[in-house]
Amino acid sequence: xxxxxxxxxxxVVVVVGMLTVLCTAAPALAQGPTYRLGTxxxxxxxxxxxxxxxPDGRELPQGSGTVKEGASVYAQKCQACHGLNGTxxxxxxxxxxxxxSKPVKIQGSLVPYATTVWDFINRxxxxxxxGSLTPNEVYAATAYVLFLNEIIKENDVVDxxxxxxxxxxxxDNFIAVELDxxxxxxxxxxxxxxx
Amino acid sequence: xxxxxxxxxxxxxxxxxxxxxxxxxxESVEAQAPPPEARLKDNLAYGQPSRFDxxxxxxxxxxxxxxxxxxxxxxxxLDGIITPSGLHFLMDHVNGIxxxxxxxxxxxxxxxxxxxxxxxxxxxRRFPSVSRIYFLECNxxxxxxxxxNGDSVQLVHGRTxxxxxxxxxxxxxxxxxxxxxxxxxxxxxxxxxNKYTMSIPLSKAMDDTLVAYAQNGEPVRPHNGYPLRLVxxxxxxxxxxxxxxxIAVGDRPAMAWHEAGNNADTRPDGKALGFxxxxxxxxxxxxxxxxxxxxxxxxxxxTGLAWTGGGAVTRVDVSVDGGKTYREAQLxxxxxxxxxxxxxxxxxxxxxxxxxQSRCTDEQxxxxxxxxxxxxxxxxTPEYFLQADHFNGIQPxxxxxxxxxxxxxx
Numbered sequence: 001x002x003x004x005x006x007x008x009x010x011x012v013v014v015v016v017g018m019l020t021v022l023c024t025a026a027p028a029l030a031q032g033p034t035y036r037l038g039t040x041x042x043x044x045x046x047x048x049x050x051x052x053x054x055p056d057g058r059e060l061p062q063g064s065g066t067v068k069e070g071a072s073v074y075a076q077k078c079q080a081c082h083g084l085n086g087t088x089x090x091x092x093x094x095x096x097x098x099x100x101s102k103p104v105k106i107q108g109s110l111v112p113y114a115t116t117v118w119d120f121i122n123r124x125x126x127x128x129x130x131g132s133l134t135p136n137e138v139y140a141a142t143a144y145v146l147f148l149n150e151i152i153k154e155n156d157v158v159d160x161x162x163x164x165x166x167x168x169x170x171x172d173n174f175i176a177v178e179l180d181x182x183x184x185x186x187x188x189x190x191x192x193x194x195x
Numbered sequence: 196x197x198x199x200x201x202x203x204x205x206x207x208x209x210x211x212x213x214x215x216x217x218x219x220x221x222e223s224v225e226a227q228a229p230p231p232e233a234r235l236k237d238n239l240a241y242g243q244p245s246r247f248d249x250x251x252x253x254x255x256x257x258x259x260x261x262x263x264x265x266x267x268x269x270x271x272x273l274d275g276i277i278t279p280s281g282l283h284f285l286m287d288h289v290n291g292i293x294x295x296x297x298x299x300x301x302x303x304x305x306x307x308x309x310x311x312x313x314x315x316x317x318x319x320r321r322f323p324s325v326s327r328i329y330f331l332e333c334n335x336x337x338x339x340x341x342x343x344n345g346d347s348v349q350l351v352h353g354r355t356x357x358x359x360x361x362x363x364x365x366x367x368x369x370x371x372x373x374x375x376x377x378x379x380x381x382x383x384x385x386x387x388x389n390k391y392t393m394s395i396p397l398s399k400a401m402d403d404t405l406v407a408y409a410q411n412g413e414p415v416r417p418h419n420g421y422p423l424r425l426v427x428x429x430x431x432x433x434x435x436x437x438x439x440x441x442i443a444v445g446d447r448p449a450m451a452w453h454e455a456g457n458n459a460d461t462r463p464d465g466k467a468l469g470f471x472x473x474x475x476x477x478x479x480x481x482x483x484x485x486x487x488x489x490x491x492x493x494x495x496x497x498t499g500l501a502w503t504g505g506g507a508v509t510r511v512d513v514s515v516d517g518g519k520t521y522r523e524a525q526l527x528x529x530x531x532x533x534x535x536x537x538x539x540x541x542x543x544x545x546x547x548x549x550x551x552q553s554r555c556t557d558e559q560x561x562x563x564x565x566x567x568x569x570x571x572x573x574x575x576t577p578e579y580f581l582q583a584d585h586f587n588g589i590q591p592x593x594x595x596x597x598x599x600x601x602x603x604x605x
Binding site: 039051 | 303455
C-alpha cells in the first residue's frame, strides 16, 4: 500500500535499486521454501514458547521482586534442596557462589549475567514443578539468591529494568574462546588457554 | 487366497492414489507393518544379548548434582566403532528423561527468519535425509583418575560414544524458513522439564549440524533425545540438544545456564573459559586397560579408539614403554570424520613391567599431548586437570609383572 500511494518515478528507482543491492550483495540469503513442509505458527504460539531471556533482558516480562519476598519464596519452594540460606544439602549443591559445586563463599562466581539466573530459575525451578513460578516469584527468588551472594543489597528491587544492569562479580573474567567460529577454522592449539 | 490378493491389489491401488495426492505416504507405511498379534511377545521381538554376556553394561559415574545422571559406555568391552544405542553414554543436566509422544512433538523454528515454521515428526521425516557416523563426547570426559580408583577406561573415559545418526541437515530446515541477513546464532531448546538451552553459531548450524531422528538404524533412544535431537559433529556434546523442540535464529548467544558459565573451565588466574566448541584429538587404549589382568606372557592385540573435533584421525601411534618410543598403529578403514576410529597394534608381552599408551594425530596436524605437555601449555601443574574439562591428554596404563593393570597417569 505504501508503494502504491507513492507511485512516483523516484520511488520506483529507489525500490529497484534496493532490490538490486539485495540480490547482488547476498545471493546466499535468497532462500525460498523448497519442500513446502510445515505450518506457520501463530504469533501467540511463538510468544508462549519463546521464554528465553538474554543478557540485555529485552525479553523480560512485567513484574518485580524484593529480597524479602524472595526469602519467603525460597523457604517454600527452594530450601528443601538448596538448604538454609543457599548453603546446600547433602543432596544438592548450594547457591553460593552461583554455579560452584562447593557451597563456599569465594570471590566471584561462574555466572556472568544476572539474566541467566532469572532465566534458569524461570525455566527449571523448582525441580519438582519446573516452570510453575510466576514472574513475580522468579524476580523475588532471583533477588534473594543475588542477595545471598552479596551482589545486591537488602532493599534492592529486581525488575525488568534493574536486572540487566546488575553486574555479576566475575563478569569480566569470562573468555568465550570460539565465539566467532567459522567452518574449517583451526582449533586453537591444544584448546588450552595460553598465557 | 484369491480374495486376499484382491484386497491387496485394491490396497495397493488405493495407496498409489493416495501417494499421487502426496498425502498418503505415512499411512501406507504403517499399513505394511505386521498386526500386533503377529509380533513376538518375548524378548525375541527385540533381540537381547546372550545370558552369558553379563559384563557389557553401562556403569554409573559420578554426578555432580541431584538432577544430573551419568551413565558411562563400557569402552573396554566393545569392538569396532559403533556404540550400541543401549550402551550410549548419558550425562544429563535435565530433570529426568521426558516421555515424549512423537505424534504430539513439534519443532518450532522462528526468530530472524522469513517464514517461522512448525514441523511435526512426520514432516521432519519427509525432508531429504542423510546418515552420518559421528561421535559424541561430554566436555567433562577423561578427567584423570575419575571413578572409585581411576583404573577403569569406562569410568574415566566412558563419556563418549559413536553412532550412525540419520536425520535432516539443519541447514535444509533453516533454508526452508529463510534465514534473514544479520543472523549469526541459533538457540536450540529441548522439551525436557528444564527446557535445556544451548547456542550454536549459525556458521556451524549451516555447515554440518544434523537434526537426527534415528540412531543406528532405529529411532533415537529416549535417553538420547527421542524423538529428535541435534547432533553437532566434533563439538562438546553439551551442544547436541536432546528432545529438540525449538530453534530460534538470532544475532547473539542466549547465555543460558549451561553455557554462560556452568560449563566454563576456571583457570588458575581466575579467568573462566567457555564456548570451547571443538574437542581435541584423543585416543585411548581400551584393551588392555585399567582394572583388567593379563593371564600371562605372549601375544596380545592392543586396541583402542581415537577421535577428534578437528575432523579425521590421520594417525595413531602406540608406545609400550611409557612414551619413550612410538610405532604407528593400524587404523580400521574407512576412517570417518568426527567419528570414533578403531586402532589395532600387535604386541608380544614378555612378562616385564610395561606402560602402554597411544597418541592421536588429526587432519589439522594437531597431536594429542601428554598431561605434562598440556600442563606446560597452560602453565599449571598436572593436578589442575583433576577438575578441568576438555582434557585430551595421553592415557598410560601400567602392566605389572603379575599381569594387573593400573592407571599410570598421575
